[in-house]
Amino acid sequence: MPRGVIRTPAFMPVGTAATVKAMYADQVKAAGADVVLGNTYHLMLRPGAERIAELGGLHKFMNWPHPILTDSGGFQVMSLAKLRKLDENGVTFQSHIDGSRHELTPERSMEIQSLLGSDIQMQFDECVKLPCSDEEAERAMRLSLRWAERSKKAFRGGPGQALFGIVQGGAVEKLRVDSAKALVDMEFPGYAIGGLAVGEPQAVMLAMIETVAPYLPQDKPRYLMGVGTPDDLIESVRRGVDMFDCVMPTRAGRHGLAYTRFGKVNLRNARHAADPRPLDPQSRCPATRDYSRAYLHHLVKSGEILGMMLLTWSNIAYYQELMDGMRRVIREGRFSDFYGETKAAWARGEIEERG
16 A cells, blocks of 8 residues: 555554554554554544544554554444433444534445445444344344445545455344445455454354355455454454454453463463563563563552553564464465464463463
8 A cells, every 4th residue: 555565464553543553653563563543433533534624634643654454433432421322323322421412424434434444344334243133133234234325435545555345144144245245246355354343252243254254355355343352363364354453452451361372371460479580581571571470469469550551562473473474384385384383382372471
């Protein structure tokens, strides 16, 4: 893209409110991220899309000159907004911050994303919680298709900007296939698989990916929204997914949990209080390599902000190292070996962590 190459498979750190929590922008880039995600819902509420546009756009506002993907706001309207009212036109809701009333339609979502100036923009869709009835899944999927057409018509993208469609359909295979076929007929430059990681077991999520992937073009990116753990990532790449985003690594870091090539490490556990080892002596990340588990345990137990910063940095770096490793072995034709070795290392680490 004009602002930089996005290497796939790619993990996009989530910059909900124009910041990847507890990290500097240059740290995020140095960790290996090519693209970050910004959130339409949160930015429209605070500080406002028009204000960001007046200040030069989201890239300048957050000091990130590289690619940015913005979601449409549909998921947050479902999960955060109060007194939500949905109809064919769009959604009216009250802000979870101050109770102010707002309306999001496909046209307004596209307008906000245009004001933000993001490189990849998402169609406005309806995301339902799982499990739900087949009837509810179909109603939301059909509405999302109609909104996809309106989003595409309203898209104001300039050179080098792209609009992705979003496959919906709950956990119903036929609905997922119908949604994918209809979106491909609309000829979007990329396709997201939405409405997953919303309460369903991993097995259901993976089954939906397997159902949808054959119907999505192989020469266009496939983006699994809101996913997930390192295990979710490697399983989904194995099934043909190219792009991911999730708050998991930053949220876990703020709560004392590290993701490493040895599996999860809970720095709150007393067993780390006198452990002089770093999280991973071979990591390229200073936070992972240069600080002892004992020190990280101390910071976490003391509630020190530095502990949240270091563990967030370490987690983002590990996610990028994992993606880099998958890119390398895909080029070399060794993904199956890498998959087995990585899963085995995680399993051994989990056993050690449990003592």
